[in-house]
Amino acid sequence: MTLSRRAFAAALIGVAAADVAFAQDAGQTLEVNFETNGLGRRIELGPARFRAQGRYTMVEVQAQNTSSRDARIEYKIDWFDRDGFSVQTTSSWQSLTLSPRSFEAIRSVGQTAGAYSARLTIRGAD
Numbered sequence: 001m002t003l004s005r006r007a008f009a010a011a012l013i014g015v016a017a018a019d020v021a022f023a024q025d026a027g028q029t030l031e032v033n034f035e036t037n038g039l040g041r042r043i044e045l046g047p048a049r050f051r052a053q054g055r056y057t058m059v060e061v062q063a064q065n066t067s068s069r070d071a072r073i074e075y076k077i078d079w080f081d082r083d084g085f086s087v088q089t090t091s092s093w094q095s096l097t098l099s100p101r102s103f104e105a106i107r108s109v110g111q112t113a114g115a116y117s118a119r120l121t122i123r124g125a126d
Contacts, residue, residue, distance in 0.1 A: 028117050035123035042067045057115045060107045065098035072125035077108035079115040087112045
């Protein structure tokens with residue numbers, strides 16, 4: 001299974017079994033939304049990992065540029081409570097340039113104690 005298919009599966013089912021030791025709770029999920037057509041073929045995502053960061057929750061996912069050219073993207077992460085209600089609506093777009101074949105960690109810390117799961121939205125910056 002390719003990295004992007006694993007990321008898609010991990011996004012749908014939550015934290016992959018191999019990452020349970022890192023996860024704060026096996027029920028946490030990272031929903032992934034690619035806003036730019038075709039971007040999901042050039043940027044592959046590893047499985048989401050959650051952990052406690054003090055009294056908050058942190059999520060991390062590895063992004064890889066699989067193309068032979070620089071990839072400029074923008075991303076934002078929105079947080080939700082256990083019931084699926086938005087708890088952090090002030091997330092702003094972050095810029096990231098990935099060199100060819102390089103990996104980069106995308107991280108976010110939910111800024112409220114109720115932050116549980118997240119949605120990662122990615123779009124092309126060009």
